[in-house]
Amino acid sequence: MIRLQNIEKVYRTDTIETQALNNISLNVAKGEFLSIMGPSGCGKSTLLNIMGLLDAPTRGDIRIAENSTSQLSDKKLAQFRNRQIGFIFQSYHLISDLQVLDNVELPLLYRKSTARERKELASAALGKVGLSNRIKHFPTQLSGGQKQRVAIARAIVGKPQIILADEPTGNLDSGMGNEVMEILLHLNRTEGTTIVMVTHDEQMARKTHRLVRLFDGAQVQ
């Protein structure tokens, strides 16, 4: 589903050059749930951003669902990303002056769907994360775990084949973290969604199919 070959990423400014990723080759199979761990600054977020086509590698090839993405225009890339990939972040990234339902509808605004279809899909996604009773709330009126569940609903509303999650439980206590993790595991099991998750939590990582460790921009196992 995701194939990275010999990926290098160098961040250059006038004065500094940082090699964030050093020759990473990695395949993520369809339906796989992969965790990525490693110390701060080892390149985890960079790797996830490259997998998610949010950032381009300095060198190397990336294929998503058999599609080579390097030739796509920015517009096509955005469209492809919108259809294929859902993102979840540690700090939720919800829009604070939109109600829960409207937040979840956001990815659908880039598609040719009617207002009614958007509402139906968003309501269904919120049902899947157990938040049907919070659709008119604003993000500030929710707990951290609930906010992350809204973010998961937003990530899955367009039925993407891939979910990329950057420390999805990093801001949550263990109870809420486990709830969020259970939702991701269920999604992977029942819908076959391919999931790549960056985490600092060994216990969470152990619940997934495979763990990749990074150190200093390189894969160690």
Ligand code: ADP
């Ligand atoms: P996280 O995704 O874990 O919250 P950040 O994206 O905030 O982490 O940053 C990760 C690392 O990248 C940090 O060490 C930070 O200092 C560094 N970093 C982020 N943005 C820049 C930048 N524009 N220039 C230099 N270093 C950066």
Ligand code: ADP
């Ligand atoms: P992690 O997610 O594992 O904490 P990152 O992928 O954020 O690591 O960062 C990897 C390395 O790249 C770090 O040394 C960081 O300082 C550097 N880095 C990240 N983003 C930038 C950026 N935008 N500009 C310059 N350096 C960056």
